[in-house]
Amino acid sequence: MSRTEHGIEPRETTPEAASRRVRRVPEPADGALSASVTVIDGTAYTTVIPVDGDGVLAEGIEAQSELVIDELERDLAGVGATLADIAHLTIYLRDLSVNRGPFNEVYARRFGGTVPVRCAVGVAELARPTMLVELTAIAAIPGA
Numbered sequence: 001m002s003r004t005e006h007g008i009e010p011r012e013t014t015p016e017a018a019s020r021r022v023r024r025v026p027e028p029a030d031g032a033l034s035a036s037v038t039v040i041d042g043t044a045y046t047t048v049i050p051v052d053g054d055g056v057l058a059e060g061i062e063a064q065s066e067l068v069i070d071e072l073e074r075d076l077a078g079v080g081a082t083l084a085d086i087a088h089l090t091i092y093l094r095d096l097s098v099n100r101g102p103f104n105e106v107y108a109r110r111f112g113g114t115v116p117v118r119c120a121v122g123v124a125e126l127a128r129p130t131m132l133v134e135l136t137a138i139a140a141i142p143g144a
Contacts, residue, residue, distance in 0.1 A: 043138060043144075046075045046076070048068050049131060050132075050133060050134075069083075080144070081139045085140050087116055088118070089117070089136070089137050090135070091119070091121065091135055092135070093132065096120065
């Protein structure tokens with residue numbers, strides 16, 4: 001059966017069509033590595049690190065966990081989504097055996113009963129030498 005017979009409408013695949021479906025919120029500033037959130041067809045993609053608005057990295061896994069979830073909430077709110085709209089969360093942790101428990105305590109309290117599919121990955125390094133956690137989320141934007 002073809003995609004149309006399955007009820008899947010064909011999608012225009014030109015570069016112009018792709019540029020209409022993809023938006024970056026906000027657009028990357030000069031010198032920035034990427035946008036905060038990329039939205040494609042009503043799905044938000046974002047990666048956040050535990051730094052505040054001044055670029056200051058929180059100290060310790062508990063503080064970094066709180067701040068990285070704060071940043072995730074802020075990014076999602078900018079496109080009309082919340083933590084409850086996350087479909088998949090990837091958690092990157094330095095020293096998984098030490099940091100997983102403290103991260104999970106913050107995670108359980110902040111996400112409550114609405115938890116997404118998630119994956120925790122132990123890594124040797126993150127972007128800064130004292131960074132202990134980074135999150136990548138995929139979320140459905142309500143009404144999009």
